Amino acid sequence: VREFWLSGDLIASFVSDSASKFGTMIVGLAAFFAVLLLVFFLAGRARGKYQTPLAVVIFLGPAIALLLVGLIMPTLRTITLSMFNDDGTKFVGAKNYVWIFTTPDTRTILFTTVLWLIFAPILSTGLGLMLAVLIDKMRRESIAKSFLFMPMAISFVGASIIWNFVYAYVEPSQPQIGLLEQVVIWLGWKDPPNWLLWQPWNNFLLMVIMVWIQVGFAMVVLSAAIKAIPADVNEAASLDGATGFTLFRTVTIPMIRNTLIVVFTTILIAVLKIFDIVRTTTGGNFGTQVLSNEMYNQTFNEFDWGRGSALAVILFVGVAPIMIYNIVQLRKERADR
Amino acid sequence: MSVPVRRRTAAVVGGAAAALLLAACGSSSGGGSSASASNTDPACAPYSAYMGHSGTTVTMNGSIISPESDSLAKSWQQFETCTGITIQYNGSNDFESQLAVKVQGGTAPDIAIIPQPGLIAQMVKTGKAVAADATVTANVSKYWNPAWKTYATVNGTFYGAPMSANLKSLVWYSPATFKANGWTVPTTWADLMSLSAKIAASGKMKPWCGGISSGTATGWPATDWLEEIVLRQFGGQVYDDWVSHKVTFASPQITAAFNTLQGWMKNPAWVNGGFGAVSTIATTTFQNAGIPITKNNCAMLQQASFYGAQWPKGTTVGANGDVFAFYLPAMGTQFGSPVEGGGEFEVAFASRPEVQAVLDYLSTPEWATSRVKVATGWVSANNGVPASAYTDPIDALSAKYLTDPSATFRFDASDMMPAAVGNGSFWKGMTDWFAGTKSTTEVQQAIDASWPSS
Numbered sequence: 001v002r003e004f005w006l007s008g009d010l011i012a013s014f015v016s017d018s019a020s021k022f023g024t025m026i027v028g029l030a031a032f033f034a035v036l037l038l039v040f041f042l043a044g045r046a047r048g049k050y051q052t053p054l055a056v057v058i059f060l061g062p063a064i065a066l067l068l069v070g071l072i073m074p075t076l077r078t079i080t081l082s083m084f085n086d087d088g089t090k091f092v093g094a095k096n097y098v099w100i101f102t103t104p105d106t107r108t109i110l111f112t113t114v115l116w117l118i119f120a121p122i123l124s125t126g127l128g129l130m131l132a133v134l135i136d137k138m139r140r141e142s143i144a145k146s147f148l149f150m151p152m153a154i155s156f157v158g159a160s161i162i163w164n165f166v167y168a169y170v171e172p173s174q175p176q177i178g179l180l181e182q183v184v185i186w187l188g189w190k191d192p193p194n195w196l197l198w199q200p201w202n203n204f205l206l207m208v209i210m211v212w213i214q215v216g217f218a219m220v221v222l223s224a225a226i227k228a229i230p231a232d233v234n235e236a237a238s239l240d241g242a243t244g245f246t247l248f249r250t251v252t253i254p255m256i257r258n259t260l261i262v263v264f265t266t267i268l269i270a271v272l273k274i275f276d277i278v279r280t281t282t283g284g285n286f287g288t289q290v291l292s293n294e295m296y297n298q299t300f301n302e303f304d305w306g307r308g309s310a311l312a313v314i315l316f317v318g319v320a321p322i323m324i325y326n327i328v329q330l331r332k333e334r335a336d337r
Numbered sequence: 338m339s340v341p342v343r344r345r346t347a348a349v350v351g352g353a354a355a356a357l358l359l360a361a362c363g364s365s366s367g368g369g370s371s372a373s374a375s376n377t378d379p380a381c382a383p384y385s386a387y388m389g390h391s392g393t394t395v396t397m398n399g400s401i402i403s404p405e406s407d408s409l410a411k412s413w414q415q416f417e418t419c420t421g422i423t424i425q426y427n428g429s430n431d432f433e434s435q436l437a438v439k440v441q442g443g444t445a446p447d448i449a450i451i452p453q454p455g456l457i458a459q460m461v462k463t464g465k466a467v468a469a470d471a472t473v474t475a476n477v478s479k480y481w482n483p484a485w486k487t488y489a490t491v492n493g494t495f496y497g498a499p500m501s502a503n504l505k506s507l508v509w510y511s512p513a514t515f516k517a518n519g520w521t522v523p524t525t526w527a528d529l530m531s532l533s534a535k536i537a538a539s540g541k542m543k544p545w546c547g548g549i550s551s552g553t554a555t556g557w558p559a560t561d562w563l564e565e566i567v568l569r570q571f572g573g574q575v576y577d578d579w580v581s582h583k584v585t586f587a588s589p590q591i592t593a594a595f596n597t598l599q600g601w602m603k604n605p606a607w608v609n610g611g612f613g614a615v616s617t618i619a620t621t622t623f624q625n626a627g628i629p630i631t632k633n634n635c636a637m638l639q640q641a642s643f644y645g646a647q648w649p650k651g652t653t654v655g656a657n658g659d660v661f662a663f664y665l666p667a668m669g670t671q672f673g674s675p676v677e678g679g680g681e682f683e684v685a686f687a688s689r690p691e692v693q694a695v696l697d698y699l700s701t702p703e704w705a706t707s708r709v710k711v712a713t714g715w716v717s718a719n720n721g722v723p724a725s726a727y728t729d730p731i732d733a734l735s736a737k738y739l740t741d742p743s744a745t746f747r748f749d750a751s752d753m754m755p756a757a758v759g760n761g762s763f764w765k766g767m768t769d770w771f772a773g774t775k776s777t778t779e780v781q782q783a784i785d786a787s788w789p790s791s
Contacts, residue, residue, distance in 0.1 A: 086757070086789065087462065105765075105783065169620060171613030174634070194613065196620050197772050283555040285619070285768045300434035301553060302761040303459060 082309035096310035128218025149216035160280035381419035390691035391421025399450030498700035543610030546635035548621030556764030610635025762787035
């Protein structure tokens with residue numbers, strides 16, 4: 001919040017205000033640690049049959065309590081709310097779910113989300129793999145990698161604002177603002193479409209933003225996996241006559257299979273939660289709305305907690321299996337090493 | 338209390354960080370100066386009614402952010418000094434969504450500056466809002482057009498005074514361009530339409546430009562266009578019935594209004610000057626919509642008084658300046674001069690005496706005049722503010738129509754409809770309509786279907 005920055009005495013009062021608040025916070029933290037130390041000390045002194053159960057409670061207790069308060073209870077509460085009306089006062093059964101699956105607009109949202117789920121992870125992982133292979137053993141590899149990885153450091157909102165300018169449209173007779181439009185006009189496309197309105201291709205234009213950000217991540221991780229392939233494996237394959245694409249297909253891919261899956265599922269989960277890009281570029285209009293943004297809209301713009309919760313539940317049901325699979329794969333990969 | 342899974346998890350995990358941020362965000366507007374207040378100072382005489390609460394603090398939240406919030410702070414500085422009450426204002430762009438969470442979580446501010454009557458009703462439903470006291474009620478009855486009071490009234494109880502007001506019924510144009518081409522400012526709807534046809538036929542520029550893109554609120558300027566037409570074509574009664582859904586979107590009246598709008602802002606020969614085809618209205622931001630007027634690519638833009646802040650630096654606003662505005666004319670004489678506007682209301686969530694004192698003061702013409710004098714770009718519909726207080730031509734023009742006792746004043750309809758419509762399907766429907774992805778009938782059906790049944 002940045003409203004009262006202008007006059008000097010206000011800044012002074014702000015500083016003293018903050019200082020006193022920080023002071024309170026530090027005292028609070030110190031007290032917290034003192035209590036913790038005391039609890040640990042007492043627990044350490046416990047002997048006999050209470051020793052093990054006490055240790056379990058003290059070490060597991062806080063984690064379980066946080067998990068309960070922060071994850072389990074809200075999940076159950078959301079599931080309950082999804083079966084209630086807009087302000088959570090009247091039970092409506094499956095009505096919110098029926099609304100999701102029968103309204104034409106929400107069906108478009110589901111379809112768009114599926115489009116994202118299919119194309120964005122495949123494109124990001126595929127491109128990332130291609131770049132990892134192409135850059136591998138290139139001279140000054142680290143410089144190329146740094147540049148490709150850089151978009152990863154930009155937030156989704158920042159990236160979306162940048163790309164919003166790229167996709168900006170004014171009629172061809174006017175001075176152009178949008179990079180894409182100017183480029184295609186130079187290339188000879190006399191009357192390009194208004195990109196963000198260009199259904200269904202506008203969805204792919206938004207995916208480009210996601211791919212732009214994620215490709216660096218995919219490339220770096222995959223490149224590391226490729227480099228981890230033992231040299232003798234490649235040599236043995238070469239002796240057997242495998243070169244170029246055959247070597248890539250029959251040796252490289254199987255050797256980095258687990259990493260590929262982890263990269264793919266990680267991006268898949270990011271895509272399922274995609275929110276910022278759509279919100280910043282089109283606001284969910286023109287057939288580009290996705291589940292998570294609609295969830296926010298329903299809950300915080302239209303104040304319909306029921307529908308918002310139902311959408312959250314669907315999102316949760318969608319993410320959970322991928323998440324579990326992802327974790328299992330990660331463990332497997334670690335075990336392999 | 339209801340927050341989706343992910344958010345609440347984040348809230349717990351980020352708890353410590355949030356505590357830090359919150360600590361850093363709070364800022365008091367009065368500073369320490371109020372402690373040294375002198376109640377005997379003759380300059381404090383006008384504040385005698387609010388005395389007796391020295392050393393107290395009143396928290397206030399709203400969507401008004403700097404620099405506008407600095408002007409607010411300045412406008413009540415003298416009040417703070419004299420009464421010793423500190424008004425601690427906190428502004429946020431996400432005010433509307435935060436308020437619901439805060440009120441339900443029991444951490445409501447003492448006073449919220451709510452820009453939508455629909456949100457007032459929503460807050461009253463929580464049972465935490467406090468009804469306006471006798472002083473505020475008397476002031477509002479005395480100084481405002483009676484329509485204003487109804488907008489902050491829920492189930493017969495009145496909840497708070499209007500703060501600022503803006504005039505939606507304006508058309509921005511370039512006086513220089515009009516003069517050079519011999520065009521005159523139209524005073525009837527028929528004149529406006531024939532002027533548009535004349536400009537289009539001249540081939541010099543398109544008569545209209547528009548933009549309705551505005552982040553998640555994309556579509557709102559288009560809802561204003563439809564509302565202006567409904568108010569002009571059918572009057573206040575149909576407008577009110579439309580807001581309460583007695584007149585549906587698919588009704589003959591609203592269909593007729595859609596058709597009028599089709600011939601105006603969806604007329605391919607008339608829009609969208611400087612941007613391209615009609616559908617570019619959907620992708621042009623409302624902030625950029627008027628820029629072509631300064632480049633002679635477009636002659637007129639229908640947009641509210643607050644659009645005055647959007648002109649590029651160096652643009653002079655005034656009857657002889659680069660740009661100015663005229664009143665969007667009425668369609669006949671049967672409804673007087675229809676005026677559509679918006680504004681905010683001060684709603685209390687605490688009944689402590691100092692909170693009431695602040696609210697009492699804010700409902701007076703004295704405070705409104707004090708705010709008007711701090712900086713331009715702010716208008717009150719309070720008719721106790723002398724017209725001479727307004728130094729900006731657009732402010733003066735807005736105040737003239739907003740305080741006109743013979744005007745048919747109506748609040749922005751989309752702000753009064755249920756949130757599912759006013760913040761949702763109405764915006765989306767108009768956006769789809771201008772993008773060309775949905776027909777009039779499809780838009781009407783989608784909006785009517787989204788109207789909450791209870």
